[in-house]
Amino acid sequence: MIKGGTVIRPATSADHDAIWDILQPVYRAGETYCIPRDISRADALADWFAAPFTAFVAEAESRVLGTSHVGMNRPGPASHVANASFATHPDARGRGIARALVGHAKDWAREQGFRAMQFNFVVSTNADAVHSWQKAGFDIVGRLPGAFLHPQHGYVDALVMFHDLTGGDA
Template identity: 40%
Template sequence: MSYPAKPLSALTVRVATAEDFASIWPIFRAVVSRGDTYVYAPETDEVEAERLWMQLPLRTYVAELGGAIVGTYYLKPNQLGLGDHVANAGYMVADAARGQGVASAMCLHSLDTARALGFKAMQFNFVVSSNHGAIRLWERHGFAVVGRVPGVFRHPALGLIPALVMHRFL
């Protein structure tokens, strides 16, 4: 499926509903099945995906373009208790919508939302070091690499590679 080229101003980001998961699932499945950016098992089934993406986070959002869901993200505290003032988020974009600014728009939305919810910072705990596009994007949005953890991701083509910890204050 390809999505019409629409101006990014036509993109809307909103809280996901349970009914939205039918449109989120193909995005989740495509991203996770490649095994190159998320730690979720490539064979994660729909029931587990729904639990991971819709039930565990504080909130889940969808990005819509031309009436179609083209991206999704979750927002949650990075840690419990004394670490719950720092947000964490995960983002996925439909393959056909990549390169159109969807991830950037969701990142900006998540930063504004996290700030409105009272979070003081946002941290990504596990950015796969070979995910250069994401790293560049997060850096453009003010994130800095604050740590590098060697050999913690089993990349299907590259073997054991590092993951980065990225952080920014809100």
């Protein structure tokens, strides 16, 4: 799929190096994901590609500049709600890669029959992500006080964000 000049396609094992180049600095910073800062490459990639998620990459200028994984948030009676995670290469921030990935994630989720998408744990100090997800139609539907131990700010809130995929698109 092409979004604004960015090609988004399913990730393969050939993309592991590029995906790790994107995930490693994000995970090492410890500011946005509930992932151990010292996670190994193998464990990080196994997690990113783990079922029930499907991993994708965003390519532009013949480079992988972003990645996402999208899948079922919870099984059983909640299996109609998708979840997704996103990361952009540090060199590509502010260039619309995350916007293209979230648009793709929402389209893909709809095509798979999901009725909504939920982000379970958006760190409140990640202002760029909160703003981006709100622009993409997600509402803050919950706040988890002090749920994330940020390496610089201490205990900060985590947000639950939700988007209904059945009623049009924002």
